[in-house]
Amino acid sequence: MQMQTELSRALRAKLDHFMAFSDAEAGRLETLPVRMQTFEARRTLIHEGEHQRVAYVVIEGWGCRFKSLANGEHQVVGFPLPGDFLGLRSTLFHVSDLSCMSLSPLRVAVLEPDILWKLFETEPRVGMAFLWSMARDEAVIVEHLTSIGQRSSLAAMAHFFLETLDRLKMIGREGQNNSFACPVNQEQLADALGISNVHVNRILRELRERQLVTFQGSVVIIHDIEALSEIAGYEGSYLDGKAPGLPY
């Protein structure tokens, strides 16, 4: 039971922003038969191109999804946080198009595909919530694409920090005064934003000197959200799917 409540807590911290579950639905989530698994930091959970049978839900810790290129470069696609799915798409393809590693110690719930599909049938509203989660993931990737394609590296970095803070706030894992623990190193940040690690370092210095953000000792502190949002052109409504001023 401890295990199931862990899964349900992680999922609902995220999905409650989309849908109010009934007690019955919540109970069904509680009793989903899953097993837990814990990885040390820097372990590869999912290997690009390899057979992928099960999906995961992150319970605790940060992950890193990335694509490897022939020339040894990497493109980081995103950083899964508690409540996020891993390899959900891959269970459809049977093969993963991305690798996924743990950045910190990572605790996950392992979901057998059968259980997942059965859940879709018996709990259509929960299925909807999962779909919503996939849709949000795509919205995040589209923002990411926009950052790399159109924003300056300063704006892209600012955007990343703001988005990550909001994602953490949604699941109640932010720190005090707009700060958060961030187990991402400059190399990974570089691969995420499509710039060099040297340049990441210089952008971080600029953000620090301009009193906007400090990122030191694996902790990000955002000093001036207003100014940073202005620079990034950040508007986080794509995270919760509620547009300002529209009834839902």
Next chain:
Amino acid sequence: MQMQTELSRALRAKLDHFMAFSDAEAGRLETLPVRMQTFEARRTLIHEGEHQRVAYVVIEGWGCRFKSLANGEHQVVGFPLPGDFLGLRSTLFHVSDLSCMSLSPLRVAVLEPDILWKLFETEPRVGMAFLWSMARDEAVIVEHLTSIGQRSSLAAMAHFFLETLDRLKMIGREGQNNSFACPVNQEQLADALGISNVHVNRILRELRERQLVTFQGSVVIIHDIEALSEIAGYEGSYLDGKAPGLPY
């Protein structure tokens, strides 16, 4: 009836690569109550930030999904082709995070959400096929992200041409000798690849001079697929979800 077979033909041209439909399932697709709609070239079907109730399936023509930024820049996220869904995610969010315009005259089938959700319930395998389609869309976006983030603009351009040719081949709409009609202009190509239109022009010239690709008069001709794939680091298995050497 003409209408339904149009929809079913467009969908199956794409989805047959993933799943063999039974006669019963095919019949159910045929009788889906949908209405058709046709847009002239350069019309905006979906407006970013606006209420979005219905989804579409492209029957004929090219679309262009893009995000607009405050500074007037655009990020093109992809070019929907026949068989592709438009605004499917938006029906969940109720609000679209992207705009979508027609590049050529565009014929679409309009899907009411209720019908869609009912289809998911009554035809779970068709629902799976739609999910697969969404998953493939995301795989394409991830490749796109990788192009912009890691590949040189030459390689990114090469990648775009190769991927588009393969997508068209899958739905039987390629031209002769690895060519295809392409209603995308250099400006839109620039916004897709995150480079300037001037640079697009120079890259196209280089591709032409190296006898790899010509893109003139809205027709793309790929002269040397091998060499181009080498340059792009292209490997199209993410499009059909079948990894080389793995049983499906």
Next chain:
DNA sequence: CGCCTAGTTGAGGTAAGTCAATTCACGTGG
């Protein structure tokens, strides 16, 4: 014929890359 949009090319500037050296943080063993 002239307008309008898209494409093409040149010249010069800049954001970001590469290479390489140095410093820092931290864990480990003597």
Next chain:
DNA sequence: CCACGTGAATTGACTTACCTCAACTAGGCG
């Protein structure tokens, strides 16, 4: 407790891929 090793962060010097601006050309069409 200090010497050492290792990986990450930092900084400088130089290079380059791509951008901006601006002019010019080519084609489609009322």
